[in-house]
Amino acid sequence: MSSWNSGRIIGQRPPLKPKEVWAIRTRLQMLGAVRDLALFNLEVDSKLRACDLVAISVGDVSISGRVRDRAIIVQKKTSEQVEL
Numbered sequence: 001m002s003s004w005n006s007g008r009i010i011g012q013r014p015p016l017k018p019k020e021v022w023a024i025r026t027r028l029q030m031l032g033a034v035r036d037l038a039l040f041n042l043e044v045d046s047k048l049r050a051c052d053l054v055a056i057s058v059g060d061v062s063i064s065g066r067v068r069d070r071a072i073i074v075q076k077k078t079s080e081q082v083e084l
Contacts, residue, residue: 016044046084051076 016024021044028037043053052075061071061084071084 042084046073046082048073048082049075049077052082 024040025037028040039053042048042056043050046053052073055076056073060073061068073082073084074080075082
């Protein structure tokens, strides 16, 4: 009997290479997935954890219909502030 993770890579995955990042960005642009592209760019540029990224609301990054120059997010795990 084999385990459920037999043959699978476990543990932390290696970071994306710049070529892979640009391939994903290009694919999302071609699909017209504006929301997904914005989330992907925010994640790559800010290095936020997924739980912090999905907790961001529109009000965190915009005010009165305009995008803020800077936003401050408090990380859930470390309680540290991250400036976007």
